[in-house]
Amino acid sequence: MRVLRLHVNGDCAEVAAPEHWTLLEVLRYKLGLTGSKQGCDKGDCGACTVLIDGVPTLACLSLAATVEGKQITTIEGLVPAHRAAGGEGVDPVQNAFDKTGALQCGFCQPGMILSAKALLAKNPNPSLKEIQESLAGNLCRCTGYTQIYEAVVLAAKGDLA
Amino acid sequence: MLRLPKFEVKNPATVEEAVAMMMEIHGEARFLAGGTDLNPNMKHGLFTPERIVALGGIEEMFGVGFDESGNARIGAMVTLAQVEQHPDLRRAFPALCQAAKLVSSPQLRNMGTLGGNVMLDTRCQWYNQTYFWRNALGYCLKKDGSKCHVIEGGSKCVAAASNDTAPALMTLNAELEFATTSGRVRMPLADLWQADGIWNKKIPHTDLLVALHVPKPAAGSRGAYGKLRDRGSIDFPLFGIAVRLDFAADGSISDAALCAVALQARPWPLKKAAELLIGTHPGQASFNDAVEKVAMLAAKQCRPMPNIPGDHEYRHLMVPVYTRRTLHAAAAGEGPVHHI
Incomplete structure (x- = not known):
């Protein structure tokens, strides 16, 4: 111990x-x-x-x-950090995953979201290729990835109203 | 759920402390760098050390530097992501940075180190399995058993060297700096290997790789790395080839080096094939003809075995394809080469 x-x-x-x-x-x-x-x-x-x-x-x-x-x-740290920074609701990347329906079973989602958070912190306006490369270490067996990539694009745009 | 075996963890602050901690117990101890190879292997019961000497607190093993002559010193704990993204390394050693970029996934490149990739354990589809799986098979020559499932009746383990960066470093004539109980030792990477899949290095696992020294490349030197794999991420190489091309003032190739990996227990330099390129001019027929000859010779010299995933006959067919593409990429200053 x-x-x-x-x-x-x-x-x-x-x-x-x-x-x-x-x-x-x-x-x-x-x-x-x-x-x-x-x-x-x-x-x-x-x-x-x-x-x-x-x-x-x-x-x-x-x-x-x-x-x-x-x-x-x-993943549990995102909402408290978002609200501590003055935000409302959930973290924008989580929100984008919700808005685009970027999950089915949801098992891969915490890892996907954290990989996406790290990408957007370094590169706020990534290309699709950069998104794909950054999420290449997170496997999803349900979605086929398309809506996951759309979620990261949406989070980068910030158009989540 | 895969559990690690019970062990104690030591966190040394210096290289000398780390080597001493390795030697002071009677049972097995292992150095832990990024943990991307050792930890899964321990979870599979392939190693059951009593002590882990974690290297993350040793400052000397981090950082990339160049001396006044342009020779590079890369700390063994520099991550593959740092190698891939380092602007000076990318300029000087393109094949190395391309190879680092193609290792596994982003998370594993953030964790895995260059030293760890060089010291990677050999891999075999009969070995890199859970204890349950291996037990059901009656084990294998490399671990716990006496039968080779790759070569019937084989008495020598043929588990494959699967480290992407090793062939690139071989073409660059890199040297390794080890800390041992009797002091520091520096040796050419080319002298590290032995053709034994059980332990494919000539030094014991208790010697600590501290840093890699890569000599300054010739002016205008170019390189590339090609990697065959099933998926665009995560996979170990099904075949890998690194190329270095040096150029004379007239644009002809003055020196060349090729080295392949994922075939047998050690990275495999293709010296005769490389000699065919010397004196040829990229962009002219002489180079294209030489590339074809090199590709054919590589196919003769590289015989993939059914020791790692992927059909070995398909892998063999891909040897000339990847050799050709990687040579053209190196000549054009491009790469890496991979189909997905």
Whole structure:
């Protein structure tokens, strides 16, 4: 066991966890943050994508004991951050996914949204190719991706009324 | 759900501390860089170390720098995404940056490191499976068993080197800086490999790759990387080939290097094929003729085995195709080459 001090969604969480646990396991089974999904659990599907210091990272392949001191953002952190910045409702990228119907089962959506957030933070007006490349590590078995790309385009335009 | 085996995690601050932590226990210990290869392998029960020495806190292993002569030093912990996007590296070593760009997915390039990609474990479709799967098969030569499922009766493991950046670094004559218990050792990357899929390196896993040194390219040098894969992302190479072309003042090729990967246990330099290009002029018939000869010779020398996913006969048919396309891309200063 190790006592970890993790910075998750703007809060500092002190949590005791076995040293061999992944960040995903700590998020889901110690902190109750089940938005990050446990899919393939070996780096193929992207469903566990979180942002570590703003960079899309797979929580299933990150040891919790190696991410102390870094800023971790999960899907649960988007709405509080959006509202803390003066926004209303949900995060604009989440809103765009809703507006375009960019999900069916929804399992890949947290990872997709976080990959999209990181892209738009770096490049507010991406081309379709850039969107496709940025989401190339997130697999969706339902939608065929088209509406997911449309959601990112819509979020970039900001035309969400 | 795939669980990691129980281990303790050490977080050293210096290279020397890391090497000492590796050696001070009797059981197995492993260095952890980006974790994109070791962690899935541990989840499959392929490694069950008692200790993980995590390298993320060692400052010396980060950063990219050039000396006054233009030789590059790339820290082993520099991520593949950083290599791909580094403007000076892109200018100097296009094949390396193209190879880094084609590794796996964006998330794995954000995590995976250049040092980790060089030190990647070999891969085989009979090996990179869960413990349950391998147990049902009776295991294999590389791990826990004594039978090779690729070559009937084979006594030597043929698991394939699958690291995209290694062939590019081979064409660039890169050198590796290791920290060992007896001090620092520098060796050409070309001398690292041995043709044994179980462990395809001549150094023990307890030696720590600290940095990669890539000599300044010749003026006007060009390069490209070609990668055959099923999908446009995530996949390991089904065949990969790196090319470097140096040019004389008259525009003819003064030196060339080719290196292939995803065939057998080690990256495979194609020295005789590269020699056919010397003296030819890109844009003229001499180069096009030489490219055809090189493509045919590469097809003779590169014999993909049924050791990794993808039909090996199809992979063999793609050897001349990717060799040809990658040579033309390098000559034109373009690339990377991939069909999706």
